[in-house]
Amino acid sequence: MNTTAPYRPQREAQVLQRPVRGHWQYALRCWGDPSTATPERPLLLLGHGFMDVGASFQFLVDALQAQGDGERPIVAPDWRGFGLTQGPACDHYLFADYLGDLDALVDALSPDLPIDLLGHSMGGNIVMSYAGARPTRIRRLINLEGFGLPEAKPEAAPTHLAKWLDDLKAPKALKPYASAEAVAQRLQHTNPRLPDDRAQWLATQWASPADDGQWHLQADAAHRRISAMPYRLDEVLAAWRRISAPTLWVEGDETPFEQWWGARYPRADFDARLAQVPQLERRTLTGAGHMLHHDQPEALARLLREFL
Template structure:
């Protein structure tokens, strides 16, 4: 089993109709800046454990690190009588049949205000923000919407989406309605697994670079057994439903242009965009072109790593974060 070097402790925080589950490491010292780690789509806060374990104890003794489970993921559940502990019903996320991206921004805003107040800081005091994939996109938008609240910004493989055209809107809305119907009929669901070992195998199939002992450990946080003994992914199937609104790259760039925090962009040697999109649909070069609206942007590429960079190269990632956040 993977040897935990820096155990986290968990706490629950009721915000915006959700009982948010948070993992925390380290401690807050007066004058230090809290660090928030934002996980990606179909991931959980425990995913950051390997990177945190690569940090020196002396660094964690001077910095509070917090990683939330986004709504509809991990152990975050709606504040409703029907909500149960994931061990009792791993997929009891509530009655939502889709998720709005803007809710992540509002959740993050409320979380930052609460953490600052709880630490004796002004509610609007700046924090350091690190996000992976979807979490990186949330972090970038938030840093442009609330530029005074972010001191340092790190985007790990959070590229955004290809540009869209207005004429795509009718088809997109129709697809959204069709997928909501499929969810209601039970044909849009997440796969279950017979054991934690099977979940670990699934994680390694997606990411062959993930070490077996890390996969075994992560599997028990990425999924949980239901009453029948089947292991269910700790994510709401409603997350699979497409966003009804088109991705407006021009609007995103307008928000990015308002970012004031120094930005570190970390990308893997393996080209995720080249694997996800048709040739020329959206490329790494186009992402770099978008970043030109940010004068304080530094790009680092890590070798021998794929999209789950924090799993593949946690030591290199931890070293870069310590240097950049200093």
Template sequence: MYSALRIPRSEFVPVRHLRYHVRQWGTPSPDRAPLVLLHGWMDVAASWQFVVDAMAEERHIVAPDWRGFGLTDGGEVDNYWMPDYLADLDWLLDHFAGDTPIDLVGHSMGGNLAMQYAGIRPQRVRRLVNLEGFGMPLLKPEQAPERYGKWIDELKRLHRGEMDLQGYADVQGVARRLMKTNPRLSQDKADWLASHWAAPQVQADGSTRWQILGTAAHKVINANIFRVDEALALYAAIAAPVLAVEASDDSLARWGGRYTLAEYHERLKSVPDARVAVVQDAGHMLHHDQPQQVARLIEDFLR
């Protein structure tokens, strides 16, 4: 199994009505705000371990488990809204950074949130690295009625138990799932991630299954449509330099032409100071596939 080089510690922080789990590496410094790492959808803060280990520099690093993921409370809700994550992040930065601007890195959903947050609170972000946080395809207002209907239907399916997350007989089954989703993931990393991405839970029949550390409510779509004009307004308000990092495999190909890299690059033109970098031989989970490349890009940019 993969052996972590930098050993993290856990802290639980009260955030609004939740008990937020935060993973940390390094020692806090009164002269320097932490590097904050934001994980993606159906992921956990521990997912950053490979990149943290690949970094040349020792510094204080903070990585929260988003609400309803990892060891952070889910809040006993049946769906999640993007603005809640943004408010949660603001609370966390009050605790860990105070008024000192941070360096912010986000992957996928975490990258999207990092971009939005940097537009909402530009004074709190010194530099921003967005790993494959592309945003969403354009949705038109006339799609709203169907979307609201789908949201209600999915809530009903959730309450009937039809959207429950799959369990696994053992941790090896979790590792196999991770490797199936990401064929580049090596066995040693898969084994390590599996023990942080899932945990054994006793079932109603008394048996034990390994369950993913994420609530099924995350699978329910947001009722509101994605507004590109709103996203561009947030991008335009970003004061920090932005490094937008892509994997060499085109992750947006999954949208079947409904959203392309060219469209994403066009959106990035709204960011006052943005540049693009590509990680070679990597897919969407580029921080697992090529942690050394990702760590080098982050550290060079933050300098």
């Protein structure tokens, strides 16, 4: 048994519920009051990645505070179908709905001021598309390894739709775990860089105990279904080219991009996509993989403070 004490947050968050688009109660992890935002220090909104939760940013928020940026209001929502956000039963999720939810949140939390917007992985893809659709609502934009997906070929659309229809008929489930420690071990299996104390704390945010005595991930199993909508690269890049905010791209030097995608999505193709963002700054964190806000939160915080 691991006897390491769980990580202790330094800047405590308050979790609030806010109605979004009439059907969802979004859970917002708030560090500070969004109403205290100013043009010089606007709200910083953090969008988590796939199969993650807003609490994932706690280490980064603590690092920002330790470096003297503890007064900034920060909000990290749990996207629909993740964490503590509640809504109607779904058998699949659409990418565009995350943009609709984000737009509603930005209007509610910062109706008069542009915000600083950060997204990790899936969240990085969300914020890039949103910043292209609503360029005047974003002051600074940060993408943490939101690489996008391989381009979908139009001729493959019928086959893709048939696969999605078949997938709708297949039951989906997420593996339960015997204990919070087992969840922590699962997190460290995925990311061996994650220290014991952070893994122990994250496990209690990423999963929760149920009546069956097992720990269950705070995510809807329907996320395991493929998307009905193919990844249309031309449309994505059209949005990226409309981004008017200065944009910071950050990646880890140990992220296995080629291992993930192989020939389906060469790294050179991604670099060509990113080059189309108008005001782009690129940085790489040493000793970090895909979960760079877990691996190197202090170094990431320094980059963000310089950029913001």
